Amino acid sequence: MVLETVGQRPVIVFDVGGVLVHLDGTDWFRRNAALEPDEMRSRWLALDVVRRFERGHLGFDDFAEGVLTAFEIDMPVDAFRAEFATWATRPFPRAYDIVANVSQGHVTACLCNTNEIHWPVVNGKLGVGSWFHHVFASHEIQHVKPDPESFAHVTETLGVEPGLVIFLDDSHDNVEAARASGWNAHLVQGTRMLEAKLTELRVI
Numbered sequence: 001m002v003l004e005t006v007g008q009r010p011v012i013v014f015d016v017g018g019v020l021v022h023l024d025g026t027d028w029f030r031r032n033a034a035l036e037p038d039e040m041r042s043r044w045l046a047l048d049v050v051r052r053f054e055r056g057h058l059g060f061d062d063f064a065e066g067v068l069t070a071f072e073i074d075m076p077v078d079a080f081r082a083e084f085a086t087w088a089t090r091p092f093p094r095a096y097d098i099v100a101n102v103s104q105g106h107v108t109a110c111l112c113n114t115n116e117i118h119w120p121v122v123n124g125k126l127g128v129g130s131w132f133h134h135v136f137a138s139h140e141i142q143h144v145k146p147d148p149e150s151f152a153h154v155t156e157t158l159g160v161e162p163g164l165v166i167f168l169d170d171s172h173d174n175v176e177a178a179r180a181s182g183w184n185a186h187l188v189q190g191t192r193m194l195e196a197k198l199t200e201l202r203v204i
Helices: 026-033 037-046 048-054 060-070 077-087 095-103 118-125 148-158 172-180 190-200
Strands: 011-014 021-023 088-091 107-112 134-137 165-169 184-187
Touching: 021 118, 026 037, 048 060, 060 077, 077 088, 077 118, 088 118, 095 107, 095 190, 107 148, 118 134, 134 148, 148 172, 165 172, 165 190, 172 184
Parallel strands: 011 107, 011 165, 107 134, 165 184
Antiparallel strands: 021 088
16 A cells, blocks of 8 residues: 655655564574574563663673573573674665665665664674664664554654654564554565565655
8 A cells, every 4th residue: 555645755664684684593593492483583572681682771791691591502691692793694685775765765764673782783884874864773762663662762753743654674563563653564574575565655
């Protein structure tokens, strides 16, 4: 469904991991905890230490100890830090070109659950933060998806009505929560689906 606006253009808000950038520890969890991706993601998102870490309310060492204990993995914290840092690897094909194309005619932003380890890689090494007009990283704004406060923070900061936000995310929970907040949210995984959805919405 194409979003209709009256004298205004929608704001396009992108998730980063899973939409624009490879961000995945599922193979590591399969090897070390014998967990398949769906179970791993479900248990990961349910952990309080993960949510606190991605809000910027918990240091890495406490986060790591909580994760290793929860998943019953015997590994030193320093070794886990080195592994964890590799989960943010590279952009998907055409990721930059797609965002640059959208940014020519719309205000763009990213809203991502991230942390003090991954964000310096994604924003610094990969330069992804510079692709957008506005950046909302969970550990900096101290709100995580799918909590409604994260979506409210974006609309209040940008001064935009929720109905004028098009949101692209790879998580069913995040998409449903964004819709409950009045956003026009869509599930996409990777840049092929992203480009197809943006074309369908006549954003590009």
